[in-house]
Amino acid sequence: MYLQITNLNKDFQTKNGTLVVLKDINMTIKEGEFICAVGASGSGKSTLLRQIAGLDKPTSGELRIDGELITGPGPDRGMVFQHYTLYPWMNVQENTEFGLKLQGVPKKVRREQASYYLSVVGLANFAKSLPKELSGGMKQRAAIARALASEPKVLLMDEPFGALDIHTKESMHEFMLDLWKRTKITIFMITHDVEEAVFLSNRIYALGARPGTVRKEITIKLPDRTHSVKRHSIFHDYRDELMELLRKHGQEAVAVAA
């Protein structure tokens, strides 16, 4: 599996003229990678994710998954949104099965598949709960189970932990790394949280803002992936480098605005 983004540009027409949101984006995501795109607000990272998901069309350039052009949304790309988009009238089991149901999978098969992924995310005991009865972290795990149930080629994540408190966030980080190791799923995640990106991914695209461009591509090599690594100097070097990249762009944007 690989995801190829070639010379991607995205403009929006506003009443003040053309707004360039994404400019010359080139990315390659290979099977089994955990990629983060890090950027401040205005870096067009959500717009980028929407193009990959097929919810939006690029102005120019192309996106291919396994060589096939992306023309619209489809279950080969699973997505987890920042605001848990669980269906509030369905319980966790029904939510997890829903994608399979939409694709015509027989009831018995989809039930087993959903149960398996609910146990993978540790929600087997909450299958009958309604989303409103779950905590933020549990909702997000349910959303991940729902996305994984269709066995997508790539899991897209739109600032999935942005709304969680720091403790839940850390446990979700551990959970993601564990999930990634066990399922070998390819993950493409966008975030503004630099530490989160360094801790989770094996490659990072640092996005500059206004217009969104790939500023730098950094391969992350950490001695290990436990929370103690965050005190390691290598971790700090990556973090500082990224912070500097993002900060520089923030200042440029301010200068342009002024």
Next chain:
Amino acid sequence: MNESPGSIRDYIRPKKLQPTVFWRIAEDIPRPLNTALVITSIGAPLLLWWLVTTFGNIDPKFLPSPAKVMEAFGRLWSTRELLKDTVASLWRVGVGFILAAAFSIPIGVLMGSFASIRALLEPLFGLMRYMPAPAFIPLLILYLGIGEEPKITLIFIGVFFFNSLMVMDTVKFVSKDLIEATYILGGDRKQALLQVIFPHVLPGIIDACRINLAAAWQLVIVSELIAATEGLGRRISVAGRFLRTDEIFVGLIVIGVIGLSFDLFFQYLLRVSCKWTTQKR
């Protein structure tokens, strides 16, 4: 301009939130108080009515006592006239309302979901909504005569446009994320419409129907004031002609109780069918 201002605290008048039970905003009141107030709400007017008619020197042709109204109720009940009237009115409301709901719910969902359908129908419906249904009565009599058809059509007109527009509005509360999530999960538009939008707006639909049923119930009474041989509206208008004020009261109370029962039924339906939604009341 450059002089440094005095401390802002000099200008602040100290204020404290006084403790209260009765005047709590957006909070529940204790259950016993709630019960007492609910009983007062119905009981006080009844008591006042009884006091005025018992101790005041009032012509019963003008305001009959509760006892006289009960008596009239018994009389109309025993001759089965009241039952016949009630059934006639309920039947008209039932047919008119169910027809209107059967058309307005799907059309409202379509209008809410598709900007194209909305552009096509909203201007017309918005205009029709402001034409009071009773104003159609002369036309309806002209077109449909004086049987059941004009009465049912009147209810249909009075409910259909309002209900379509109210159902349309509930669809606005379906988040775009939820629909996009459905596409990403492999759903098509039809599935998004039937399996996501519809269940999501079902509580809103029930609520819209609850409100518009009240309108339908008013319209049936209006339609019976014009030309009818039976019905609760007819009962009131006949009683008025013969100055049987007690029967007018019977008619009004029966109309009110039936309307309230409808309302409670819909509230119950909402609670049972949509446990997932957090009701505000």
